[in-house]
Amino acid sequence: MSDDASETDEADQVGVDHPILRRMYSLSGDVEERTGIYDDWARDYERDTANLGYVGPALAAARVAELVPPDTEVLDAACGTGLVGVELAQREFTAVDGVDLSSGMLDVARQKGIYRHLAIADITRPLPAHQGGYGAVVCAGTFTAGHVGPEGIDSLVAAARPGGYTVLTVLSHIWDARGFPAHIAELTQRGAARLVDQRAGQTYHTKEPLTCWVVVLQTP
Template identity: 40%
Template sequence: MPDEKPSLDAAYALETPEDNRRLYADWAETYDDSFAQQMDYRLPRMVALILAEVFQGPGPVLDVGAGTGLVAQNMLMRGMLEIDALDISADMLAVAASKGLYRKTIEADLTGPLDLMDGVYGAVVSAGTFTHGHVGPDALDELLRVARKGAVFVLSINAEHFEARGFAEKFAALAGRIDGLEHREVDIYGAAADAAHAGDKAQITVFTKR
């Protein structure tokens, strides 16, 4: 990947796990202000609100692609839940850990096997990980493996990425393993977003493990 100033377009252009690590190492310390605040990034809050709607506990909760911890920051019941943060970027996880929101942080690549036990988590959440340049639908198999029976999933998937990477086909293939599948289309950004991405949409996909 050529040298890129950290930006949304640079993130969408990522091709390899090492590209991800490099970009987010440069972005971690300024991500909350230079991206999330300036772009009025609403997706983490919406994922957290839907989790509060559909999940009564108990945890623990796995925050997938946790980044700097924006989903956990917006969890209304975070004080009553154990939450683990998983991300490919050690630098982003360091920022997340500094906020005191997580039981532990887990540096891992979602494009391969996870070094986690079967059936551990009562909920799995994610905002901004299933998007261009990041993770495709095959990662769902590992996430289902580490979730226990009845676990709640609330995952945001970029709407364009959903179509281009075959998420609809993947969810059809998982029909015998999940229940209550629904997709809620939402705006990723608010009024402060730049014109190039103001209309970007995501599917917030909600289901339980059978």
């Protein structure tokens, strides 16, 4: 689902009044438009999301730390300015790579000095090969209204090594509407992933009633 009308409806369905969220949740599926908006937002992203009480990075990083030890090679997919990297560094992870569409967001992440490698990549396409694959792939805040649909899960799972985990947050409002349950069922049925668990109703923004799912998949 990437047509403009459907995704404008997504912002209405989420029903938030905050101007930044309405703008982000109303984005069309146009990747260049999304990239440009994040390039423009990069400098203020962390201030604005802190004001919203956005805790997706902490949720996702905590789940990664429950699954794998801190010497695990981790790919932070759609890493943005590096909020997940900060959370992983606090949990003593030292081998974290990041990819994102937006060079502006990556520049802010780079300044943190906590990522091993950072690169531009579209997570809906095959990701840059990494020898042996990652022990964990994490993606916070990007399976959300106006952004990436469930088809984006496939390349994340493929970037993990056999036995490696993929941890993602999915905004609750798009979970059924964008077909996440069906896509995850299809992935598991064709043997591309094993569903470890999926937790509903996780607090996503502390200052608004927004929740997410946290999904863990394992690459066979």
